[in-house]
Amino acid sequence: MRCLLSDLVDDLSAYNPEDMLLAVAGLQLMPENADRTLRLEAVAHAAASLPEDNKKPNVSLSKIKNILNTKIPPFLTHAEDPFENPFTEELSFIGGSYVVFPGAAVESTFVMRHLLKAVFFSQEFSNPNFITKVRDLISAVLILSDEIARRTGLERGSKPHETKGQKVIVPKSNDLAHLKETVLFKQCDLDLLLNKQEILMLGRLTLPLGYVNITNYNVENGDLIIHPIVKIGDKFIVAIPGMLLSAARNELVRLAIENEVVDELAERYCLAVSNTAAKSLEYLKNKFYPIALPDLPDIPCFKDGFFTLDTDKIIYTMIITDPLNNYDFEDVNGEWPNHDLASKIQNRLILIENYIFGMDTAPNEIIFLVLVQGVGRMIILGFGSPSEPLLPHFLEMSVADLETIAVLEAGERLTLWKYACAASNVREDTRIMNCFGELNEFHLYRESGYSYYINDGQRPTALMISPGSGAGVLRQEVINRLDCHAVPYYEAGYYTEVVALHGSKDIPIYIQKHHLGGSAPQVAIAIEGLPLIFWIIGPKYGDDDQRRLHGLYVQFADAIGYWLWQFTPSIRSMLQPLQSCYTRLLIRLNLPLDEAWFRNKLRDEKLGDTPFEISSDSPNGIIDMKLQPSITFLLGNENNGGERQLMRQILIALMGFLPDNLSVNIPIEIIDAVIDKHMPLGIKKKLLFINSGVAPDLDTRGLPTFRKLQKADINELLDELGNYLLSEGLNVGKIADEQRKNILNFKVVKFYYRELERLIASLQQEGLIEWLIAHHEAIISNLSVHKLTTPTRIACLESESNIVPLIRNEFEENTSAAVASRFIIEYVVARNPAGLRPMSYSVYDRLQAIAHHIINFGFMSDLIYYELADIKLNLLPSGRLGTERDQFEKARESYLPTFLAGEVVRRTRLFGHYWGTDNSVPEKTELANRIDEAAKIEFGISITDLLDLMTEARTIGQEINPVVVCLPLNDLIDYLEKQLGWQRKRVSDAIDLLSLRPRSDFFDPPTPYKKTDIFPWRFNRSLSYIRLPFLIRNHDGTTEVLWGNRHLYDAQLNLIGLCTSGRLKAKSTEMKRVLSEINNDRGRKFNDTIINAFKKNSGFIVKANIKKIGAKRLQDSNGGDLGDIDILVVNTKKRRLKIVECKDLALARTPHEMSIEIKNLFEGSRSKRPIVERHQRRVDWIRKNLKDVLARLDLELDHVGKWKIELLIIVNIELMTPHIRKSPIRVLSLAELERELVKQK
Structure with missing residues (x-):
């Protein structure tokens, strides 16, 4: 009987089926072939269906390329979707962490992780035999998978590679031969890897070659999907590595049914998934809200509850998991029978809506979150319709998708609310067709600036969310950010899951996964990269008083962990012998509960206690460290001297763990050399203890979390502006230049002012100004901490390529939030509203976004008014107001890195100010x-x-x-x-x-x-x-x-x-006179600073305030005074004269200020020539009188023609204006000049 794969079987029958199966299985281990998974799985089925025949030839490289790329049935190619999983993941189980291949199966790693939690992390099952068999089955599968990854060289978190075209990638012969070996296991190999029971359980996933039936094959099901291992004599081929997890899941459920515990498994799986859902919501700062609920509905494996969202909003969450009824083992990807589940869910939601809004203290708004999590079987519920959602703020997704979203948006409490609102709003005008999971749609929303604004074209009436349109990208981002895996726990005999503390495995400092986003019971940090895992822990908190020390424990543990990571290249080999002595190393921190830790002026108190004490427990690999409040005096200065002392003692204690015959070979001089190499004395420091009296703006006590401007609100308001402009009769297309200022001032800015007035008028007075002040205080503190830590972060993470762009992004986020916040406070105080609406985070975000637009478009209007940028306006087909400001943005993009580089220099200079020790009142000048x-x-x-x-x-x-x-x-x-x-x-x-x-x-x-x-x-x-x-x-x-x-x-x-x-x-005249004197004095001091900067280079001759050369005064042809030359710098080796003009200018930040700066620099006025022209005229005089200048400087006159004259204007701070208007004379800031002079040395 012919079937879908019959022609393919005919093509393969000429070759040795074992060799063909090895090749196809090996090719599946190439990330480049991830998108060709279905084809390779189909060929594996075809090859495994053939009887063993070693007499047939092995397939050649050219033949296999031909078969895979020309003989595959077209329906397979058409059925393939982009790969939506990481190529490899890590799964924790008994004995450690294992690399697994999730394959194309939906959420296979998530499902297995929670099935294992259901089996092993709860009370004993009624049939203990079930647990034993599951342990053997899962151990066998994970060990086998991890071994394949090891052989292939694939690490956890490997991602699928995008390749052009649709052809299966076949490597060179040697590489293909290696891939074949990675999936081939002889009986002796298995005997080394697995015990007898594990090998026996692996048999449940195995079929002999030739026993694979392809008659009923389809892309969703086949014999190898549930039996991905093929046996040939004493050899085993893992024919489909990506289906090992799914097949193991299938067998786990089969074991539950066989051992009559399937109902227990289903309920415990539901509980495990529900815990993850609650934890995910906690990541988003949506905490469980204890409200009594109506009686439970008649839905198996069901959990529900309320979670906080905003001051006036809550989330109702419903979790439903597969009850595992009517489970078909031969249809592993079949449908989860749900009968009338959709109507039951709908009835429950309507009941909850009526129930919650019938309360006396009902919230203003509610979001309904329905979480449906299977075990691999498909379910289609079909709530509402694409154009008419079930409820106004309704989301349905899997718990796996929620976990992904929560990790990506951690700490952003309104994530789900804003997404639900946007998803509901877009469906009013656009038919959204999404049958491929919520994560693909969320990716579209996130990539579009937390909106559904796809492009500038006409708004679509229908939008298709296709498979592979982003879910895989988001999952991979989570993998990269968390790097979740298991490591030996600090308590012997256990393993625990950890995640990257700093969001990247490039910095191998980890915390326990269950501490992520929540209130940790203790500080526990793990460091990898040394020969064995290194833990730094604090005590478990017994009460709230001890928890007050949590922030300090975090600081100390993170700092010690950071320095151990820094020391790793130098001490890894020294510590290698410890690998055979311990499973882990441990530092236990102990901070006595003392009010001295919390006094603002602690650093200035010279407390008598010894700052820290270290003791070692060598047999158990433990270092105990007791830190007294007086350590802040040791650490409270502008350099890392105190940290060097601390880490020196830790290294000494650590080396003491080495066997006696080795520890004596590591003298103290080697430890000191490690310290000097990796933490040279300076500002490369992690522990910053500062007297808040010196910098009150750094005080973080009682502050709300810093809240940056929210893209969702910014984009929503842009759409609203577009609708308003259309309603005002503005036509789609270009806006005439002469209308630009009127449109910006009297349409755009006026619209946003009206929205601001409307929203503020609706708000209660009670607590409003307090809210705004508190959040502005948080912004100030965040800005100040950013300013303080910029030099140390760059010094500590100079090897991380993203640190400077990250600091720049934070700088822009902080400053834009601050400017908007100040304006909102000014407006609210002026208007003193008396509405009824309470203040909330959603209102705050909208206020900040409105302020941002008023400032942004007002700034744009000024750019046009002062002719700083030729910004073109047009109303786009999408309805949004388009702004073409390429010229200004190009100038801004070239200016910002320069400004920030200078800002780093200035912040570094000011760094020592925070540790000033002179508390006396200075004498008034x-x-x-x-x-x-x-x-x-x-x-x-x-x-x-x-x-x-x-x-x-x-x-x-x-x-x-x-x-x-x-x-x-x-x-x-x-x-x-x-x-x-x-x-x-x-x-x-x-x-x-x-x-x-x-x-x-x-x-x-x-x-x-x-x-x-x-x-x-x-x-x-x-x-x-x-x-x-x-x-x-x-x-x-x-x-x-x-x-x-x-x-x-x-x-x-x-x-x-x-x-x-x-x-x-x-x-007043008096104040103007004093300010003029101040400016003149500052100018003189700035000139002296530049002179000293040049004089540091011994190869320069530096002259200042030159009014004449010999008897010749600096005059033009009419005898007019040209003024003096601020600085003349002579480089005799290169025969160069630098004519330097020094200008101590205030930073021009607005178009108005920049226009004045441009006028002073380049245009001048009737009474005063521009700075550039005046400087150029003086330089022209020098050229004309060069021989006299050189003679006056006692320089040889033989090669006057070879001398070059350079013009330079030095300013105290980086200016944007030379980036807007090209300067004929080079303009440098003091920071840029100093960097150049260092390079010239």
């Missing part, structure tokens, strides 16, 4: 006195007094609340009047000078402010939160004042910076 006198005229009060008042307010804040302070205004005035010894009116006037207040119209700033003072895309605004850090509101008839201490500290720094940099927008 003459300059400060002059600024104060001018400030009394400018503001009616001195700068010193304003700073003193803010400092006293911060003292109050420390006592009342470290995050948000709220007091009746009169109470604050009373306190400050007493503390400062001022008259009441003086205190009141000073607070008023530093306060934002409600006003009837946000767009009508009070006198003396200007309209531009409310534009959030402008900097250095007088009417801004950074200038006015006290917030006034009327609450129940009482005038209250609110502030956050970190922002108040930033406001102090900003005020000092405005005065000392000369950037203060002064109105």
